[in-house]
Amino acid sequence: MQTMRAMLFEAPGHRLKMAKLPVPQPGSGQVLLKIHACGVCHTDLHILDGELGDPKLPLVLGHQIVGTIVQLGLGANRFQIGNRVGVPWLGATDGNCRYCKRGQENLCDHPVFTGYNVDGGFAEYAVADERFCFPLLLAYTDVQAAPLLCAGLIGYRAYHMAGENVETLGIYGFGAAAHIIAQVAKHEGRKVYAFTRPGDTAAQSFALRQGANWTGDSTQAPPENLDAALIFAPVGPLVVTALKATHKGGVVVCGGIHMSDIPAFPYNLLWEERLIRSVANLTRRDGEEFLALAPQVPVRTEVTVFPLERANEALTQLRKGQLVGAAVITIAPD
Numbered sequence: 186m187q188t189m190r191a192m193l194f195e196a197p198g199h200r201l202k203m204a205k206l207p208v209p210q211p212g213s214g215q216v217l218l219k220i221h222a223c224g225v226c227h228t229d230l231h232i233l234d235g236e237l238g239d240p241k242l243p244l245v246l247g248h249q250i251v252g253t254i255v256q257l258g259l260g261a262n263r264f265q266i267g268n269r270v271g272v273p274w275l276g277a278t279d280g281n282c283r284y285c286k287r288g289q290e291n292l293c294d295h296p297v298f299t300g301y302n303v304d305g306g307f308a309e310y311a312v313a314d315e316r317f318c319f320p321l322l323l324a325y326t327d328v329q330a331a332p333l334l335c336a337g338l339i340g341y342r343a344y345h346m347a348g349e350n351v352e353t354l355g356i357y358g359f360g361a362a363a364h365i366i367a368q369v370a371k372h373e374g375r376k377v378y379a380f381t382r383p384g385d386t387a388a389q390s391f392a393l394r395q396g397a398n399w400t401g402d403s404t405q406a407p408p409e410n411l412d413a414a415l416i417f418a419p420v421g422p423l424v425v426t427a428l429k430a431t432h433k434g435g436v437v438v439c440g441g442i443h444m445s446d447i448p449a450f451p452y453n454l455l456w457e458e459r460l461i462r463s464v465a466n467l468t469r470r471d472g473e474e475f476l477a478l479a480p481q482v483p484v485r486t487e488v489t490v491f492p493l494e495r496a497n498e499a500l501t502q503l504r505k506g507q508l509v510g511a512a513v514i515t516i517a518p519d
């Protein structure tokens with residue numbers, strides 16, 4: 186039996202452990218990928234901490250997989266061996282629930298999430314449903330492409346939800362998703378105001394390098410009111426902070442899968458048709474649109490690379506807010 190190295194998650198509160206696992210075999214409609222790189226996401230921390238219930242255990246985390254197809258399962262014919270593809274968070278759906286039928290597959294009643302319900306990309310190999318893989322453009326190297334697959338896709342969906350009439354866009358939490366979406370927003374002619382943890386001057390200068398018009402602490406008010414705010418930090422009180430900064434009709438979009446409690450606030454902050462909404466997961470259409478748009482901007486991802494065996498370090502640095510841009514795990518060739 187062929188084996189592979191994988192960083193294994195055994196239970197909430199435990200660090201990942203290097204393990205030898207059997208190389209998975211692609212089932213019907215699946216492909217086997219040899220993984221080159223896999224992005225690290227805040228969602229991985231929420232799984233590690235037990236904030237997202239009932240993960241597969243033990244589990245290989247990682248849902249921004251860039252790899253090359255090395256084997257096709259029965260009936261898999263969308264790609265060829267040797268094709269480079271990306272595997273995102275949405276690994277499969279049932280295809281027939283009320284949401285799937287309405288074009289809202291991101292809300293599917295029976296979804297399969299990569300690196301959560303099935304093994305993900307902190308390993309040498311992974312299997313994936315070919316229908317949910319994205320062909321990857323040559324314009325991006327493996328490590329540059331990886332953050333596009335969740336930070337980029339979810340960021341794009343959140344940005345899209347802010348609507349069309351956005352001249353001034355606030356972004357709270359300037360990490361992987363924010364640095365990508367700031368570039369898209371600037372490309373589309375919007376003003377970007379970036380908010381970071383108080384005193385995080387590294388993230389503030391990073392935001393300015395990505396084209397932000399202004400940066401400041403999340404405790405500060407922006408120089409002018411916002412038409413929309415995207416919240417990528419898992420910090421509930423920021424919802425109230427962001428609402429206070431919006432124009433009439435302003436939209437506050439929560440981009441994360443988990444957030445601390447939102448404190449009570451007076452109704453007049455929501456009055457005048459302000460809107461708070463969340464964004465859940467992604468649809469394949471989001472992915473196709475965003476991956477077509479990214480090279481036109483062109484989006485440039487800033488990454489900090491960690492070899493597979495140092496995945497815990499990547500997660501710790503993400504947790505402490507020590508990373509500038511996106512963390513990516515790389516898997517050295519055999």
Ligand SMILES: [Zn+2]
Nearest residue numbers: 226228335336
């Ligand atoms: Zn993610």
Ligand SMILES: [Zn+2]
Nearest residue numbers: 282285293294
């Ligand atoms: Zn469904």
